[in-house]
Amino acid sequence: MEFSQDDFDRLLLFEHTRKSAEANYAENPLDADNLTKWGGALIELSSFQAPKDAKAMIDDALSKLEEALLINPTKHDTLWCLGNANTSYAFLIPDITEAKGYFDKALDYFQKAVDEDPENDLYRKSLQVAIKAPELHMEIHKNGLGLMSNAGSSATSKEKVSIKVLPHYGWLFGCL
Numbered sequence: 001m002e003f004s005q006d007d008f009d010r011l012l013l014f015e016h017t018r019k020s021a022e023a024n025y026a027e028n029p030l031d032a033d034n035l036t037k038w039g040g041a042l043i044e045l046s047s048f049q050a051p052k053d054a055k056a057m058i059d060d061a062l063s064k065l066e067e068a069l070l071i072n073p074t075k076h077d078t079l080w081c082l083g084n085a086n087t088s089y090a091f092l093i094p095d096i097t098e099a100k101g102y103f104d105k106a107l108d109y110f111q112k113a114v115d116e117d118p119e120n121d122l123y124r125k126s127l128q129v130a131i132k133a134p135e136l137h138m139e140i141h142k143n144g145l146g147l148m149s150n151a152g153s154s155a156t157s158k159e160k161v162s163i164k165v166l167p168h169y170g171w172l173f174g175c176l
Helices: 005-027 032-046 051-071 076-091 096-116 121-142 157-169
Strands: none
Touching: 005 032, 032 051, 032 076, 051 076, 076 096, 076 121, 096 121
16 A cells, blocks of 8 residues: 555554553553543554454454443543444445444444534534445445455555545544
């Protein structure tokens, strides 16, 4: 996969954030803010991975974010990141029936984030876009831009297109 300088800078930033959060967790495992940063960094880092590795990284992010919610069940930024993680995971699944479960979870988390912070424009926009996500998923996979076409292999030009597309829909930014 080819990286621009901006991509490389983002990769370094999120890897640093991930490592810092991991170290902070050893000191204070009950810090919901830190767990949210850790999960958010993993979501961002997943966009630099081959699909199989991206799914594993998102699974790890989901675990961190769910742990943060156990500590603070109404933490709106954690709820929003969980929406992002579920949406990102859904786009990695070519079968819309299977992906729909993740889209439904994402919609629920985005709604909860809006409920907790109704004035947050990003949360409201994410909720609006999440409603259209299954349709976008079908369009992406119908046009051969799906991320799973070469799961486990190095990135192809199709994967590059898809990875670049997703951030523009608001799911892979701002979890930190």
